[in-house]
Amino acid sequence: ENEMIQSGLCERRALSEHPCFYGSASARWGRVHLPVAPHCNVQCNFCNRLYDCANESRPGVTSRIFEPAEALMYLDRLLKTRSDISVVGIAGPGDPLCDPERTLETIRAVHAAYPDLLLCISTNGLNLAEYVDDLADSGVTHITVTVNAVDPLIGQRIYAWISLNSRIYRGLDAAEILLFRQQEAVAMLKRRGMMVKINSVVLPGINAGHISAIAENAADWGADVMNCIPMIPVRDTPFAGLGTPADAEMVRMRALASRHLPQMYHCRRCRADAVGLLCSKNHENV
Numbered sequence: 162e163n164e165m166i167q168s169g170l171c172e173r174r175a176l177s178e179h180p181c182f183y184g185s186a187s188a189r190w191g192r193v194h195l196p197v198a199p200h201c202n203v204q205c206n207f208c209n210r211l212y213d214c215a216n217e218s219r220p221g222v223t224s225r226i227f228e229p230a231e232a233l234m235y236l237d238r239l240l241k242t243r244s245d246i247s248v249v250g251i252a253g254p255g256d257p258l259c260d261p262e263r264t265l266e267t268i269r270a271v272h273a274a275y276p277d278l279l280l281c282i283s284t285n286g287l288n289l290a291e292y293v294d295d296l297a298d299s300g301v302t303h304i305t306v307t308v309n310a311v312d313p314l315i316g317q318r319i320y321a322w323i324s325l326n327s328r329i330y331r332g333l334d335a336a337e338i339l340l341f342r343q344q345e346a347v348a349m350l351k352r353r354g355m356m357v358k359i360n361s362v363v364l365p366g367i368n369a370g371h372i373s374a375i376a377e378n379a380a381d382w383g384a385d386v387m388n389c390i391p392m393i394p395v396r397d398t399p400f401a402g403l404g405t406p407a408d409a410e411m412v413r414m415r416a417l418a419s420r421h422l423p424q425m426y427h428c429r430r431c432r433a434d435a436v437g438l439l440c441s442k443n444h445e446n447v
């Protein structure tokens with residue numbers, strides 16, 4: 162193994178060394194998010210990106226947006242000082258596939274420089290189907306798709322609008338299109354052998370009774386694991402007043418959902434510029 166590392170031919174890390182997909186890896190391995198994707202093609206009623214992407218985040222801005230080349234320089238510096246990073250992810254602060262050129266350029270540069278690291282993307286799934294092959298061919302191994310509803314009647318309450326091919330859709334149309342495209346993309350990801358996690362933001366009074374149905378549908382699509390994330394209310398959003406689901410309710414919901422999909426219990430709701438072990442502080446000044 163030493164010889165392989167010295168000659169630069171080190172092997173790719175095992176898929177099971179992703180600390181979010183596998184709880185067992187989270188004590189040893191950490192992740193770094195590269196915040197290169199500022200824009201979003203969906204407006205969720207719980208998100209205000211002035212504060213961050215609530216897809217995978219606690220409220221609070223990412224410290225800054227990187228250009229792809231800067232992201233690689235930052236990673237170079239980071240990896241000189243730490244040996245606990247197994248995965249590089251892009252999780253916004255917007256949607257990585259709303260800025261596909263920036264995301265793919267970053268991913269390809271990271272994969273060329275550090276072929277042993279796992280690569281991960283977190284997306285709302287609206288633009289995902291178009292890029293499944295590009296992502297797989299660029300070395301991406303793990304994808305998270307945020308699915309907050311599998312019933313458009315519920316989805317229409319969550320999404321203010323979606324933007325697709327330069328058109329804005331609202332209401333039931335928006336929810337139907339997003340759901341169809343998420344489902345299609347997950348099936349494509351599995352055909353390319355990628356690991357798929359479903360994130361569902363639990364919104365009291367909106368989709369809290371619907372989480373098990375999401376799990377059941379996502380399991381049919383082929384997803385591998387599910388992460389139910391209690392919403393943190395963000396000010397200046399339509400859902401600012403909803404409150405956050407009670408811990409006991411989350412326990413019950415996850416137990417029901419686990420009948421369909423294995424659950425992730427250790428998510429830290431990281432910022433788009435998070436770095437390190439999930440149990441450590443969530444970001445460094447970049």
Ligand code: SF4
Nearest residue numbers: 201205208214216285
């Ligand atoms: Fe915010 Fe993510 Fe929803 Fe876009 S997809 S509005 S960044 S939570």
Ligand code: SF4
Nearest residue numbers: 181217428429430431
């Ligand atoms: Fe992992 Fe959750 Fe953090 Fe995403 S938000 S990197 S799933 S711990």
